[in-house]
Amino acid sequence: MSMDITFLGTGSAYPSPCRGASALVLRTEGESWLFDCGEGTQTQLMRSCLKASKITKVFISHLHGDHLFGLPGLLCTISLNSNPQPDQPAPCVDIYGPRGLRRFLRVALELSSSQLLFPYVVHELEPADEQCPAEGRLNPALTASSDTLHPQERPGTSVRLDQHTDCYHLIDDKQFVVKAFKLYHRVPSFGFSVEEQERPGRLNTELLKELGLKPGPLYGRLKNGESVTLESGRVLSAGEVLEPPLKGRKVCVLGDCSAPLGEGFKRACQGADVLVHEATLEDGQQEKAVEHGHSTPSMAAAAALACGAQTLVLHHFSQRYKPQTLRRDGDDDVTQLKRQAELVLQGSGMEVILAEDFLTLPIAFKKNLTQ
Ligand SMILES: [Zn+2]
Numbered sequence: 485m486s487m488d489i490t491f492l493g494t495g496s497a498y499p500s501p502c503r504g505a506s507a508l509v510l511r512t513e514g515e516s517w518l519f520d521c522g523e524g525t526q527t528q529l530m531r532s533c534l535k536a537s538k539i540t541k542v543f544i545s546h547l548h549g550d551h552l553f554g555l556p557g558l559l560c561t562i563s564l565n566s567n568p569q570p571d572q573p574a575p576c577v578d579i580y581g582p583r584g585l586r587r588f589l590r591v592a593l594e595l596s597s598s599q600l601l602f603p604y605v606v607h608e609l610e611p612a613d614e615q616c617p618a619e620g621r622l623n624p625a626l627t628a629s630s631d632t633l634h635p636q637e638r639p640g641t642s643v644r645l646d647q648h649t650d651c652y653h654l655i656d657d658k659q660f661v662v663k664a665f666k667l668y669h670r671v672p673s674f675g676f677s678v679e680e681q682e683r684p685g686r687l688n689t690e691l692l693k694e695l696g697l698k699p700g701p702l703y704g705r706l707k708n709g710e711s712v713t714l715e716s717g718r719v720l721s722a723g724e725v726l727e728p729p730l731k732g733r734k735v736c737v738l739g740d741c742s743a744p745l746g747e748g749f750k751r752a753c754q755g756a757d758v759l760v761h762e763a764t765l766e767d768g769q770q771e772k773a774v775e776h777g778h779s780t781p782s783m784a785a786a787a788a789l790a791c792g793a794q795t796l797v798l799h800h801f802s803q804r805y806k807p808q809t810l811r812r813d814g815d816d817d818v819t820q821l822k823r824q825a826e827l828v829l830q831g832s833g834m835e836v837i838l839a840e841d842f843l844t845l846p847i848a849f850k851k852n853l854t855q
């Protein structure tokens with residue numbers, strides 16, 4: 485199964501002609517998952533090779549406008565361009581994000597008399613007080629929503645922190661395990677880890693032939709982990725002929741932060757193939773970055789080292805750092821951010837990539853299949 489990430493917006497604070505506001509799409513075969521949806525995400529999507537209609541899940545890291553203001557508009561445009569079949573109910577779009585997101589979306593859609601041609605559901609993550617300074621905490625009066633749903637809204641869940649793992653468990657299905665974890669920012673912010681389920685290892689066909697078993701349905705049963713009885717009467721368990729399971733790929737996307745909190749980050753992101761981390765300002769501006777709840781390249785590199793990631797992708801750059809291709813004399817140099825992260829990672833073997841709008845990054849299967 486192919487898997488890739490496309491960056492639709494790599495700028496912080498607001499969309500500019502040089503960098504869109506935060507948004508990226510994780511694509512697997514047949515489905516696209518959107519992470520953050522800053523203003524203008526729908527036009528960025530139209531300029532990309534991706535199809536907005538393929539979006540089945542949306543993850544919002546926090547409620548700052550540069551990560552959220554594009555969502556009501558995007559949902560309306562997907563609806564306008566959809567082509568519902570009378571005999572086929574439209575699939576539901578699952579939306580995950582901090583408490584308050586349900587009300588934001590409901591009010592935006594209701595006040596604008598927006599009807600959607602598909603159902604949606606909002607699953608809210610309950611933040612902890614430690615995720616932001618006191619003035620950034622969500623106001624319960626603002627984030628509470630009534631029991632009256634928008635006509636296309638389906639009842640969502642309220643996801644609490646699992647004290648045992650320090651993570652929020654969002655999805656655990658046949659294909660993926662998705663978790664969220666706490667970050668520190670000016671308002672409660674979250675990171676997400678998406679991990680493919682392990683796949684059964686290869687069948688040792690040579691051994692099977694030695695045992696006199698020819699290719700056929702019994703191979704399928706062994707591959708599924710079942711035991712089979714040979715003609716000799718011997719019971720052959722799958723474990724005897726299956727190689728170790730193949731570890732799935734793991735992609736982690738962190739929202740705005742000046743630090744991850746607790747054990748959840750390391751647990752969820754351990755061994756990530758790709759870690760996407762913000763680097764709003766250069767190392768020399770660390771004090772200012774931290775004051776605003778943001779990170780520098782060195783801070784992002786330290787986080788990537790802590791979880792043993794293979795590749796670190798930096799994004800969410802201050803609009804002062806123009807993409808290298810658009811840089812003019814006197815403009816700040818974005819490539820210094822890459823060098824600053826690389827300095828911290830020297831000798832680790834970790835690759836650093838600077839994200840730019842419309843960059844697509846394929847995520848290959850792990851080289852060491854049994855790792
Ligand atoms: Zn931001």
Ligand SMILES: [Zn+2]
Pocket residue numbers: 546548669740
């Ligand atoms: Zn923010």
